[in-house]
Amino acid sequence: MEYFKPYTLNLSGNLLEVDSPIVMGILNVTPDSFYSGSRCGDAEGKIRARVRQILAEGGRIIDIGGYSSRPMADDVTPEEEWRRLSLALKILREEAPEAIVSVDTFRATVAERCVGEYGVDIVNDISAGELDVDMIATVARLKVPYVMMHMRGNPHTMQGLTDYDDVTAEVLRFLGGKIKEAAYAGIADIIVDPGFGFSKTLDQNYRLLASLEVLQELGCPLLAGVSRKSMIYNLLGVSPEESLGGTIAVNTLALLKGASILRVHDVKEAVETVSIVEKFREQSPC
8 A cells, every 4th residue: 555645835936845744733723622722812922832832843834723613613703713813823923934834714815814914835724615615716816735625514514414325435526526626726736634523423534534545546635634533532432632642543544544644733742653654654565
């Protein structure tokens, strides 16, 4: 099995050549993210410390979000989302002006301001353009890489939309169609995310994980975001705060199934996981 395929991302004219899986560290500036340990809010000291931690522990990308997408999270206006992000991005750029930054938003206007005013490098959209019809055209105009995730509905409705004949086939079909749409619009660098925890039951999440290598057919880097999610803590009967061990196990499986990027809260542990899997891959006879 070919676990990983090298790829290149064009970041505002600078080519990032990726020859082994990389880690994306989560920077939450929301007050209500499901994992309490990830919440920085508006606290400048916490934001600066988190930026330093992600980079010091080996994170290659900082993913900043101002809108919690956990099931049934409170809605946030575009103005409030932008207020949270702009405050944090100002601090981030002061602390680490050369860091590679992605913004986790499904709103085109927010994405455009993040890229235009703070030089954000990547747009990470949980809806693949389904929640904002202007998003794909906006990303194409901005000429930045685009992370497209599979989800049905929105964070308020998604957990009631889990009726699949074959969850992997549905994710493959959906993302394949969105890749064509994005490429036609002019987006050159596309990353796909199967959307673990979004509009999927516990069993469906593991069925998707077990067949994750199928998504390599799409020909795009594959992002896996499983960190401390309900597919781990509900299975183990623990809390998000107690699910680091489970996260390491699932991240290992995702890498063995072809994941290119791990989106995580715990950067050090994820970087170590990548190192071990890469050594295993080097020594594997096939």
